[in-house]
Amino acid sequence: MxxxxxxxxxxxxxxxxxxxxxxxxxxxxxxxxxxxxxxxxxxxxxxxxxxxxxxxxxxxxxxxxxxxxxxxxxGGQINPGLKEDPDAVEEHFGPVFGPRAVGLSGNAADFVASLIARHDIDCGFSQRGWVQPVHDKTAMTTITRRVEQWQRRGAPLRLLSRQEASGLLGTEAYLGGMIDERGGQLHPxxxxxxxxxxxxxxxxxxxxxxxxxxxxxxxxxxxxxxxxxxxxxxxxxxxxxxxxxxxxxxxxxxxxPIRSIQIATDPLSDNMRRSILPYGHSASDSRRLLLYFRFDADGRFLMGGRGAYTETGLERQFASLKAVTENLYPQLEGAPWAYRWGGFVAMTxxxxxxxxxxxxxxxxxxxxxxxxxxxxxxxxxxxxxxxxxxxxxxxxxxxxxxxxxxxxxxxxxxxxxxxxxxxxxxxxx
Ligand SMILES: Cc1cc2nc3c(=O)[nH]c(=O)nc-3n(C[C@H](O)[C@H](O)[C@H](O)COP(=O)(O)OP(=O)(O)OC[C@H]3O[C@@H](n4cnc5c(N)ncnc54)[C@H](O)[C@@H]3O)c2cc1C
CATH class of the missing domain: 3.50.50.60 (FAD/NAD(P)-binding domain)
Known part of the structure; x- marks a missing residue:
């Protein structure tokens, strides 16, 4: 606790x-x-x-x-980059600090990896990539631009077709997406x-x-x-x-400060694990109120989303997060949801x-x-x-x-x- x-x-x-x-x-x-x-x-x-x-x-x-x-x-998702895409970052910060901010944020996941290695930190770290699944056509345009801008800077991002995305995610709920191979995950x-x-x-x-x-x-x-x-x-x-x-x-x-909440199961069976994010990626989708999900190193499934400020609002949000999860992955209906928690994300x-x-x-x-x-x-x-x-x-x-x-x-x-x-x-x- x-x-x-x-x-x-x-x-x-x-x-x-x-x-x-x-x-x-x-x-x-x-x-x-x-x-x-x-x-x-x-x-x-x-x-x-x-x-x-x-x-x-x-x-x-x-x-x-x-x-x-x-x-x-x-959520322990080590997602490189800023919310805004690199062209916008360079325009926002100008010719000197723009490229530096893009470089710093783009290399930030590798920096985390280097600190973990240098200090031998045992935190279930892996760097298999971050998948951003896309929920509608407008978001597909945004993500296509994102991939193109990072590729122009030599970063390992690529678009995923609907079929590729569903293969990596284990759900057909998304139109497609992108993968950023720099992304990783850890026990925060x-x-x-x-x-x-x-x-x-x-x-x-x-x-x-x-x-x-x-x-x-x-x-x-x-x-x-x-x-x-x-x-x-x-x-x-x-x-x-x-x-x-x-x-x-x-x-x-x-x-x-905006409250974000998460729920997590007890470790799931190997069969269940093979049916959801089978290659060990982490995912956070393209919604404005985004869903972020992954397995931890011991096979617990975690889902996160937007919370609320009040107790009753929180109860409603936890119930809705569980319902959304079961909609995405019907095999999780009746899963042992053993944990629920939240904290403040700072927005600007x-x-x-x-x-x-x-x-x-x-x-x-x-x-x-x-x-x-x-x-x-x-x-x-x-x-x-x-x-x-x-x-x-x-x-x-x-x-x-x-x-x-x-x-x-x-x-x-x-x-x-x-x-x-x-x-x-x-x-x-
Ligand atoms: C539920 C949730 C899920 C998230 N998921 C992700 C994710 O998957 N990937 C991602 O990249 N980011 C994620 N984030 C955001 C990420 O966790 C934060 O951006 C990051 O941890 C901020 O780190 P920080 O050190 O700046 O602040 P914090 O970790 O919030 O630390 C601030 C500390 O300051 C202390 N403090 C405050 N006032 C005082 C005082 N007067 N004196 C002494 N100490 C004080 C507090 O006790 C606190 O420990 C998530 C956040 C939340 C809440």
Whole structure:
């Protein structure tokens, strides 16, 4: 179970099957380091790891335990690229940072693979490719463009005919799709735990149950206070994404946390496994309210989709996710659905992640729009480069102005309305 979480979304398959987490005692007393990292998900852990490896004294403060947020709860799909396609990314970020952002995001899955290999992280990792099945003709046009743009840049993507897609997916529900051979999958909580162990080994300090309550400017640096201790640091990295609280109000208002939920079975029989995603791919489809699904390394089937903010809404969404799954794979009717859980994905108004500096000496990386397994890892390293002294102009991702979303306080009704609208568009095209 995920500790300190709503019971209705706490029964996570990852929490139930995780490795032993490292000992990360709460911060006590007054300390001083070069860099403080706030938040122990993929972004913060990767940043802390690279900083410690560079010999910089680094402390990571996590409100709960490493991997407690989205990083320990997600679908574990390592999907390269950003939400937007490479031509749009280059146009958006311009001639210098555009190609760098495309390169960083396109190589992000390989970067995850290299970290796992280098630090010998046991997290059920495989890299058999990500399939994006297509649900309607408009999406087929979008995906055809996507494949063409990445192929032009030498990336291993290709279109799938209806027959090929149904062969890889084990369902005839889709019109076709694409496969991106760079994609992979992992046990997300074990990946987070592995990153935490690697960061500790490299010399970083990690304190769990250490919510940062305030950040104050003090001379050339910052003073951060937790309940039982404080730390002074020259630079501060904000890696709190969809869980950002009032310590960074402008960062908080730059993202909209949207709940995503998942259900998972107990391990299924070999026969059943051969009939669904028989070649071990992961899939996330082309719907606006996308469905994402795969098997874990032990043969549990996982399905994810859009959640809700309220308890009754969640009950409805879990029931509907199960019904959609059984519609896609009728052989799963009556399957042992043993787990159901959820967490917050951080969306941004322009669909891009943002690296931004709310004040001098502080840098935040947030807003992966559901693509954080690869991208949060990649931007964690960029944050470490910045905190080690690299000039902004030399980073692999642009630092952009923080843009708090207007009327952020209205986000829940706005999200509910957008979801209802997206559901209609998914249904009627
Ligand atoms: C259900 C679900 C499924 C998803 N599936 C996928 C997928 O298959 N593929 C994919 O690429 N992405 C997926 N995502 C998105 C992905 O998980 C995230 O983008 C990524 O994990 C973000 O990592 P992070 O380190 O930035 O943030 P998080 O992992 O959310 O970590 C933020 C941390 O900050 C801590 N924190 C907050 N405030 C404070 C404070 N004041 N002091 C100290 N600590 C604080 C929180 O406790 C939390 O642990 C999914 C997300 C969810 C929720």
């Amino acid at each position: 995920i500790q300190n979480e709503l019971p209705s979304i706490a029964n996570s398959v990852w929490a139930a099957t995780s490795a032993t987490p490292p000992d990360c005692p709460p911060l006590a007393g007054d300390q001083e380091v070069d860099v403080v990292v706030i938040g122990g998900g993929f972004t913060g852990l990767t940043a802390a790891l690279h900083l410690a490896e560079a010999g910089i004294s680094t402390m990571l403060l996590e409100a709960e335990t490493p991997g407690w947020g989205a990083s320990g709860r997600n 909580l074990n990946y987070a735990i592995g990153l935490a162990r690697a960061a500790l080994k490299a010399g970083a300090m990690i304190h769990g149950h250490s919510r940062v309550l305030s950040i104050e400017r003090q001379g050339a640096g910052h003073l951060l206070k937790c309940r039982n201790g404080s730390v002074k640091a020259g630079r501060v990295l904000i890696c709190t994404n969809g869980y950002t609280d009032e310590i960074a109000p402008r960062v908080k208002r730059s993202v909209v 108004a322009d669909h891009y992640p943002h690296l931004s500096s709310p004040e001098e000496g502080v840098m935040a990386a947030v807003g992966y729009n559901g693509r954080g397994v690869a991208m949060a890892t990649a931007l964690g390293k960029v944050l470490a480069d910045w905190a080690s002294g690299m000039a902004e102009k030399d980073l692999d991702f642009p630092v952009t102005r923080l843009r708090p979303i207007p009327f952020h306080f209205l986000r829940k009704p706005a999200v509910a309305a957008t979801i209802a609208w997206s559901r209609l568009k998914d249904k009627w095209g």
